[in-house]
Amino acid sequence: VNTFLVAIGGAWRGAAWVDRFRRLMPERQVVGLDEPFDRAGVRWAASWKHPPGALSGLPGLEAIFSLGAGVDHLMADPELPPVPVVRVVDPDLTGRMSEWIVLQCLAHLRQAPRYAAQQRAKVWDDDDAQPAARHVRVGVMGMGVLGGDAATKLVAMGFDVAGWSRSGGEGPVPIYAGAEGLDAFLARTDVLICLLPLTDETRGILNRDLFARLARDGRLGGPVVINAGRGGLQVETDILACLADGTLKGASLDVFETEPLPASSGLWAHPAVIVTPHNAAMSDPDAVGARIAEQVRRAEGGLALTDVVDRTKGY
Amino acid sequence: VNTFLVAIGGAWRGAAWVDRFRRLMPERQVVGLDEPFDRAGVRWAASWKHPPGALSGLPGLEAIFSLGAGVDHLMADPELPPVPVVRVVDPDLTGRMSEWIVLQCLAHLRQAPRYAAQQRAKVWDDDDAQPAARHVRVGVMGMGVLGGDAATKLVAMGFDVAGWSRSGGEGPVPIYAGAEGLDAFLARTDVLICLLPLTDETRGILNRDLFARLARDGRLGGPVVINAGRGGLQVETDILACLADGTLKGASLDVFETEPLPASSGLWAHPAVIVTPHNAAMSDPDAVGARIAEQVRRAEGGLALTDVVDRTKGY
Numbered sequence: 270v271n272t273f274l275v276a277i278g279g280a281w282r283g284a285a286w287v288d289r290f291r292r293l294m295p296e297r298q299v300v301g302l303d304e305p306f307d308r309a310g311v312r313w314a315a316s317w318k319h320p321p322g323a324l325s326g327l328p329g330l331e332a333i334f335s336l337g338a339g340v341d342h343l344m345a346d347p348e349l350p351p352v353p354v355v356r357v358v359d360p361d362l363t364g365r366m367s368e369w370i371v372l373q374c375l376a377h378l379r380q381a382p383r384y385a386a387q388q389r390a391k392v393w394d395d396d397d398a399q400p401a402a403r404h405v406r407v408g409v410m411g412m413g414v415l416g417g418d419a420a421t422k423l424v425a426m427g428f429d430v431a432g433w434s435r436s437g438g439e440g441p442v443p444i445y446a447g448a449e450g451l452d453a454f455l456a457r458t459d460v461l462i463c464l465l466p467l468t469d470e471t472r473g474i475l476n477r478d479l480f481a482r483l484a485r486d487g488r489l490g491g492p493v494v495i496n497a498g499r500g501g502l503q504v505e506t507d508i509l510a511c512l513a514d515g516t517l518k519g520a521s522l523d524v525f526e527t528e529p530l531p532a533s534s535g536l537w538a539h540p541a542v543i544v545t546p547h548n549a550a551m552s553d554p555d556a557v558g559a560r561i562a563e564q565v566r567r568a569e570g571g572l573a574l575t576d577v578v579d580r581t582k583g584y
Numbered sequence: 585v586n587t588f589l590v591a592i593g594g595a596w597r598g599a600a601w602v603d604r605f606r607r608l609m610p611e612r613q614v615v616g617l618d619e620p621f622d623r624a625g626v627r628w629a630a631s632w633k634h635p636p637g638a639l640s641g642l643p644g645l646e647a648i649f650s651l652g653a654g655v656d657h658l659m660a661d662p663e664l665p666p667v668p669v670v671r672v673v674d675p676d677l678t679g680r681m682s683e684w685i686v687l688q689c690l691a692h693l694r695q696a697p698r699y700a701a702q703q704r705a706k707v708w709d710d711d712d713a714q715p716a717a718r719h720v721r722v723g724v725m726g727m728g729v730l731g732g733d734a735a736t737k738l739v740a741m742g743f744d745v746a747g748w749s750r751s752g753g754e755g756p757v758p759i760y761a762g763a764e765g766l767d768a769f770l771a772r773t774d775v776l777i778c779l780l781p782l783t784d785e786t787r788g789i790l791n792r793d794l795f796a797r798l799a800r801d802g803r804l805g806g807p808v809v810i811n812a813g814r815g816g817l818q819v820e821t822d823i824l825a826c827l828a829d830g831t832l833k834g835a836s837l838d839v840f841e842t843e844p845l846p847a848s849s850g851l852w853a854h855p856a857v858i859v860t861p862h863n864a865a866m867s868d869p870d871a872v873g874a875r876i877a878e879q880v881r882r883a884e885g886g887l888a889l890t891d892v893v894d895r896t897k898g899y
Contacts, residue, residue: 364742365716371741372694375687385700388859393844395863401680415841425740426686427679529708537706544703548710 270310272298273565274327276319277336286336289554290315295341295561313565321346330566332574334561337552338415339499341467344583354578355564357557358378363418366464366550369497370419371426373521373543374460377493378405381492382519382540391540400488408458409433411465411498413584415550416525419462430524435582452482459487460495480511491518497549500524509535512542523549585625588880589642591634592651601651604869605630610876628880629696636655636661648875648888653677653730656782656813659898667895670879672872673693678733681779681865684812685734686741687838688858689775692808693720697834697855717742723773724748726773726780726813727755728899734777745854746772750785750897767797774802775810781899782814790818795826812864815839824850827857838864 273290277283284425288302299308302323311327317336323346332353335343337501343354377381381398387394397496400498407423409416412432421441423430430442433454437446445454455461461483466473475496483492494517505526511517519541528547568574578584587604592598601874602616615621617638626642632651639648640663647668650658658669667850691697694714702709722738724731727747736756738745745757748769752761760769770776780786790811798807811830820841826832834856840849843862851857883889893899 322890333680338881361716364718365714368690368694368717368741372690372696375683375690376696379683379687381696384860385858387861388852391847393861395861399680399863399866401676403679422740425737426683532706535705536894543700545699546702546708546710548714551710551714578790 270298270307271312272300272306272310274311274314274324274426275299275301276314276316276323278318278320278323285554286317286558287317289558290562293558294565298456315561316343317584318342319346322348324348324350332564332568334564336557336561338550339466340578340584341499341501343578344468344580347519351580352393353574354580355561355574356576356578357552357560358414358576359552359560361556362550362552363414366415366497367419367422369523369545369549370462370495371422372467373495374405374407374423374462375402375426376426376543377460377489377495377519377521378402382543386540403429404488405429405459406431406457406484406487407460407462408454409442409462409464410454411445411463412438413464413466416462416464417441419464428460449572455479456481456484458492459484459489460493463494463496463498463502463526465498465502468583470583472501473504475508477507477511477516480507482517483517489518491515493517493519493521495521500526500528505534505536509539512539521545523547585613585622586627587615587621587625589621589626589629590614591631591638592617592628593633593638601630601632601869601873604873605809605877609880621686630876631658633657634661637663639663639665641766646881647879649879651872651876653865654781655893655899656814656816657894659783666895667774668889669895670876670889670894671891671899672867673729673891674867674871674875675866676871677867678729681730681812682734682737684838684860684864685810686737688810688867689720689722689738689743689777690717690741691858692775692804692810692834692836693717693731697858700857718744719803720744720774721746721772721802722775722777724757724777724779725769725771726778727753727759728779728781731779732756734779743775770794770797773807773876774799775808778809778811778813778817780813780817782816783898785898787816789886790823792819792822792826792831793830795822798832799810804833806822806830808832808834808836810836812838815841815843818852820849826853827854834858836860838862843845 275287283301290299312329315334315336330352334355338357405426407430409420409432412434420430432440432442432444437444513564521543523545590602598616605614623642627646630649630651645667649670654674682768722743722745724735724747727749735745747755747757747759752759832879836858
């Protein structure tokens with residue numbers, strides 16, 4: 270047998286994914302974790318937050334496909350078998366993420382929360398002193414496929430954009446590299462966009478120490494932080510305290526330390542914070558499934574897998 | 585004498601403009617309407633909503649400069665002398681208008697009013713079924729400098745964009761032309777952006793008859809109208825009635841039949857309407873003033889004025 274295992278944890282839509290892969294690979298045995306199957310026959314597995322250990326003891330396993338853009342849910346399993354881990358790289362998801370990021374940058378540039386509050390109060394009050402996009406320096410942390418696309422679109426909108434990544438390299442905007450480039454990057458950044466992967470190195474990186482190094486001389490009246498990566502990247506008590514003391518002017522957050530965001534969080538009601546329910550970039554399940562089925566076909570035809578994670582870096 | 589007359593009506597900031605032109609043209613006599621001056625000495629005039637007739641009886645007048653992007657305030661004066669009327673074409677203003685337009689398109693695409701209401705209610709509810717920008721057909725009415733720039737930026741964001749203009753022509757997107765192209769243009773439009781000049785032909789063009797011809801098969805659940813032109817282009821009772829009966833799904837309005845928008849208007853509190861206080865694209869007064877001073881210098885040096893309005897078309 271040549272089984273494709275769909276390993277999904279929690280309350281997520283496991284059955285829909287099993288059905289989808291059965292439609293996409295009708296010639297193959299597709300099983301979910303909740304049904305009996307022969308562990309020795311499993312050659313491929315797709316995972317979203319599988320229960321730790323669920324993918325061990327599969328002697329024929331050749332690769333694991335993440336069903337979402339991040340792979341931190343896989344790296345969190347200490348029993349993850351040492352086979353290639355494949356990320357989703359989906360142009361549809363990339364475009365949706367950039368939509369959300371440009372929307373958030375424009376919303377802070379044009380003071381959308383202020384004007385929405387004025388609208389609710391039926392107040393007509395314009396403001397001569399709005400900066401233009403070219404006056405605002407946006408910094409993108411994480412210059413992979415998502416960061417590069419967002420940077421390109423922010424440039425098209427007129428923003429003054431730079432990037433930061435661990436290893437530097439070429440990109441559509443100037444890229445600051447590594448620990449030694451971080452201070453200069455932060456000092457020229459009015460709007461910080463975080464698209465970093467969640468690893469041991471990046472956990473909690475969006476904290477007071479980092480916020481305090483952002484530009485203080487910008488045209489927005491203070492720095493803005495935008496996180497569309499993972500909630501584990503941010504320290505929410507620091508965000509709230511920095512908003513309170515002026516270290517930050519505003520925030521747009523799609524991800525949170527605990528999701529759904531608890532009703533007790535002070536982020537919900539803060540007038541300068543835009544909260545969205547982790548839907549900045551929903552993957553299109555059909556597109557993701559089709560891409561994984563195609564990778565399986567290619568691999569069985571002797572071609573190399575693409576979008577394989579570097580497990581030493583964790584992304 | 586060679587006088588530059590600053591003719592500003594209503595409660596607007598006339599004195600600031602007089603001061604600005606005195607700084608920009610220290611060699612010249614600059615006067616406001618509220619001070620005594622020799623009418624025979626006026627060679628140039630700048631206007632924003634001048635009192636009708638204020639520019640007649642100026643035998644030496646060579647041109648009138650509008651201080652804003654529109655010239656409908658000038659064309660409304662039946663005693664306007666038959667000299668060239670010059671529009672403001674300012675790259676800064678163009679960029680600001682495109683920021684506002686892209687912000688509104690993304691806000692409707694990504695259901696920003698819905699998620700803002702959820703945030704106020706501390707409700708975490710995502711939505712699998714959001715269309716991507718490429719699924720949404722945006723139509724730009726008015727393909728001048730502003731419309732062309734907005735269309736280019738909407739394409740960069742991934743939207744499916746077309747334009748409509750009275751005379752057609754080349755542009756960054758397919759352009760439908762004239763009365764005979766209007767039906768086809770509207771039938772393929774999910775989000776209608778109006779950047780038309782206000783003329784006798786366009787007054788009230790955003791009405792029920794036009795809304796009913798917009799696409800009914802789009803991915804947003806109904807058409808959206810976005811007006812950043814002039815309030816006189818829209819029929820607000822039709823907008824509210826069409827929102828109520830589903831002919832429209834949403835609207836973003838920066839301009840209104842009466843400004844400031846009266847507290848009694850149903851637009852303020854409508855959950856699918858985004859209201860801004862006619863500040864989509866504030867001109868930078870210093871940039872506008874410098875451009876007018878440069879035009880005066882060029883004209884006195886024998887060069888032709890640029891950005892002259894076609895008075896037979898009214899824009």
